[in-house]
Amino acid sequence: MDGLPRILVIDDLFGRNTINGVNKERENLCAHFLWRDLTGDVAARSSKQKIVKPAAEAIFFRGQTPSVANVDTVVENDLAGTLAVVRSGWVEAFAKGEVPWALILLDLCFYTGKVTEESNRRMQGMPEGHSGDDDFRTYFGLTLLDAIHKEFPDLPVMILSSKPREEVSLEFTRRGAVGFIDRADLRGPEILQDALWHHGLLPDSSGRIVGNSLPVLLALREARRSARHRENILIRGERGTGKELFSQYINSVANDRENAKRTFVTVNSAVLSSSMFASELFGISPRTATDVDGKIGLIEAADGGDLFLDEIADMPQEVQAAVLRVLQDRQITPVGARKPKDINIRFISATNVDLENSDSGFRSDLLDRLRFGGTIILPPLRDRKTDIPILAEVFVRIAEKNHKGALKREITKDAIEKLMSYDWLGNVRELQTCLFNAVNGNPDVEHLVPRHLVITSQLDKNKIQAHATNIKAEEIQTRDYIAPATDLDKILKMQVDVHFGMDNIMQWAGCLGDIEYANLRLLANCLKAALIATKDRTSNPAGIIQIHPALKLMTGDSSLTAVEAYDIIKRILGPLDNDLKDDLRDAYKQATLQRGKPRKRRLLPRKREV
Amino acid sequence: MDMHNALQNSIQNWAEDRARFSHDWLMNSFYQAIVGLINVCEGKVQVDDIRSNVILLIQDWRKNMSIALRLINTCEESMSPRVLLDKLPLSLLDDEDKAGLNIIAHRIWLERYEIKQKLMDADACIRKVNSAIDYLEKNLLESKWERSSLTEFEKILSTIKDGCIELIAAMSNLPKHIMV
Numbered sequence: 001m002d003g004l005p006r007i008l009v010i011d012d013l014f015g016r017n018t019i020n021g022v023n024k025e026r027e028n029l030c031a032h033f034l035w036r037d038l039t040g041d042v043a044a045r046s047s048k049q050k051i052v053k054p055a056a057e058a059i060f061f062r063g064q065t066p067s068v069a070n071v072d073t074v075v076e077n078d079l080a081g082t083l084a085v086v087r088s089g090w091v092e093a094f095a096k097g098e099v100p101w102a103l104i105l106l107d108l109c110f111y112t113g114k115v116t117e118e119s120n121r122r123m124q125g126m127p128e129g130h131s132g133d134d135d136f137r138t139y140f141g142l143t144l145l146d147a148i149h150k151e152f153p154d155l156p157v158m159i160l161s162s163k164p165r166e167e168v169s170l171e172f173t174r175r176g177a178v179g180f181i182d183r184a185d186l187r188g189p190e191i192l193q194d195a196l197w198h199h200g201l202l203p204d205s206s207g208r209i210v211g212n213s214l215p216v217l218l219a220l221r222e223a224r225r226s227a228r229h230r231e232n233i234l235i236r237g238e239r240g241t242g243k244e245l246f247s248q249y250i251n252s253v254a255n256d257r258e259n260a261k262r263t264f265v266t267v268n269s270a271v272l273s274s275s276m277f278a279s280e281l282f283g284i285s286p287r288t289a290t291d292v293d294g295k296i297g298l299i300e301a302a303d304g305g306d307l308f309l310d311e312i313a314d315m316p317q318e319v320q321a322a323v324l325r326v327l328q329d330r331q332i333t334p335v336g337a338r339k340p341k342d343i344n345i346r347f348i349s350a351t352n353v354d355l356e357n358s359d360s361g362f363r364s365d366l367l368d369r370l371r372f373g374g375t376i377i378l379p380p381l382r383d384r385k386t387d388i389p390i391l392a393e394v395f396v397r398i399a400e401k402n403h404k405g406a407l408k409r410e411i412t413k414d415a416i417e418k419l420m421s422y423d424w425l426g427n428v429r430e431l432q433t434c435l436f437n438a439v440n441g442n443p444d445v446e447h448l449v450p451r452h453l454v455i456t457s458q459l460d461k462n463k464i465q466a467h468a469t470n471i472k473a474e475e476i477q478t479r480d481y482i483a484p485a486t487d488l489d490k491i492l493k494m495q496v497d498v499h500f501g502m503d504n505i506m507q508w509a510g511c512l513g514d515i516e517y518a519n520l521r522l523l524a525n526c527l528k529a530a531l532i533a534t535k536d537r538t539s540n541p542a543g544i545i546q547i548h549p550a551l552k553l554m555t556g557d558s559s560l561t562a563v564e565a566y567d568i569i570k571r572i573l574g575p576l577d578n579d580l581k582d583d584l585r586d587a588y589k590q591a592t593l594q595r596g597k598p599r600k601r602r603l604l605p606r607k608r609e610v
Numbered sequence: 611m612d613m614h615n616a617l618q619n620s621i622q623n624w625a626e627d628r629a630r631f632s633h634d635w636l637m638n639s640f641y642q643a644i645v646g647l648i649n650v651c652e653g654k655v656q657v658d659d660i661r662s663n664v665i666l667l668i669q670d671w672r673k674n675m676s677i678a679l680r681l682i683n684t685c686e687e688s689m690s691p692r693v694l695l696d697k698l699p700l701s702l703l704d705d706e707d708k709a710g711l712n713i714i715a716h717r718i719w720l721e722r723y724e725i726k727q728k729l730m731d732a733d734a735c736i737r738k739v740n741s742a743i744d745y746l747e748k749n750l751l752e753s754k755w756e757r758s759s760l761t762e763f764e765k766i767l768s769t770i771k772d773g774c775i776e777l778i779a780a781m782s783n784l785p786k787h788i789m790v
Contacts, residue, residue: 024643028639034649034654052656053654162637184774
């Protein structure tokens, strides 16, 4: 992939194939717009021209059947066939992790009917046309636009036509097209480049943000849109989703577009202490009398460019007030200076905290100013799993490069499947760590297999939620959990607070049994919750318990074997044998069936009534 | 009714021919080819044989220029509202009234829509492009089409491109249907 946008051009003239295999009109259009023709049909293969520096890759489709027409052939519009082509580069591309259409260029007027000697002489393979074909009220292009927008609402469509724009302006806008390019407009290629920037779904051509999934492409588009102006931008997303990478992307695409070299300075808000922030942010004015050296502050260092404020939720109150003043006045006063300095910076801030609804105490007036130019929401990795193969490939290669002597390895299919089966609560960073560890721990192998992958955070939040929502409220209420130890909280607090000082030693006297019992009950109830959450409800609506998945969920250990799971069940439930009901009783029965009855272990005597 | 149909066909044919010339050929084919060739001259596009591409372009122009001239020459005859006098219900008028109305309707149409001027403009555009094509052809025969001479060709092609844009505008100013 060389980062070029991929465009689908749906047009009867440029998309057709001819008997002699030449489509001169398409060739000319590609030479005009500087497109590399990737259609792969006879017309594309027969072209002798080469675009030196292509602006895009274009794939042409006629929108009609048949693709190759000769005299006496009847040409008909093909709605279903066209939608299938759109789908192949959209839904199917996403599923395969391939680059999808960045944009569709759609013609309006499609000529239908019989190809006559006369029409063929005028333009090879083109039919005579029916009167309705050229009627702006019934353009097939508008029908296609409706259908594309209905099935693929996120896919941007632009009209490419030589018909008068004013006739269809309202119609194409209503139907969701993002713009119109007049083929005879000298600025056509420029308008298209602008549309691609603003509406197109383009991967990061620098390769720093890896991924072709729709959530990533939408976030990148939002970032480009925000980069067009100099207003402050807020980036939100869970930890490890790449907030800093996106801030760098905003800075670099803005520089590329304006051919500028704006600076980029990163500040971690959490390390700005109340006592030191002023000198860090605003700098220190040099004082000859006291021999104090001057220091340029971070804001001044970013003057004319972008200042990235990471983890703003951790910003102390005093710093928040100071930053707010900078945003209001567009001035800073270095420590020890008498006069303020004008500054021109854009703040790009980032947080993984729901600042509006949390008790973080973050100032709402500051928040409003920091997001004045837009908010970009980054998707978690679990919402863009189709990117995992390409991310894995990139991270493994980096890890191999960093680990001197590591062999180049192939990532096996089952390893990819394993990576894709997790929800990655730590997102891309966690995936990266996992793969780095896999390479560092196994440098002398040519294959990366599932056993190399140790995944630390594998609590499958989605699965839990999905199962939990399937359980009706009354069902939960009527379930028999083990009765909780009534003073469990008290006992746990005692465990946390214990100092073992002589003054309170007596309160612990003889309570070991209580602690053991309380903890076992707590574990049993956690196990019960895990059993409910992982029930198989495909064959039985009430659900069938699954011990192995439940214990994997509970322990957070994906490599846990079934035997180990049964043994844990026995360890937890054995001492509570007489109290077990329903799911816990079933689980215990299964465990003992598989692994035999445990040796009878008596609980320590309890002194307290719990 | 045969005469009515023939008349309807004549109007429709002229409008269709104008659309085919302007939309199908001039904009979608010829103009794109010119801009593509300019990109070749600028080194953005590489082709095996630029000379044969230019020859094809000239041949294409010659063939279609005659269509454009015919459209201009037949515009008044095909698109004037006086043709309505041969259609029902105006065809029922007596000949004397029709003769009077014929002249008046035609003159008002010419005046109101500045038809003569529009036709002259379109004609001038065609001749402008044509003279640039003549110049290109002359140079084509004399030049070796080397890299150093492409700047000269680029200038001619740019003149043709500008002429095309004017011609597209001029042709779109011509009537698309009968206007009264």
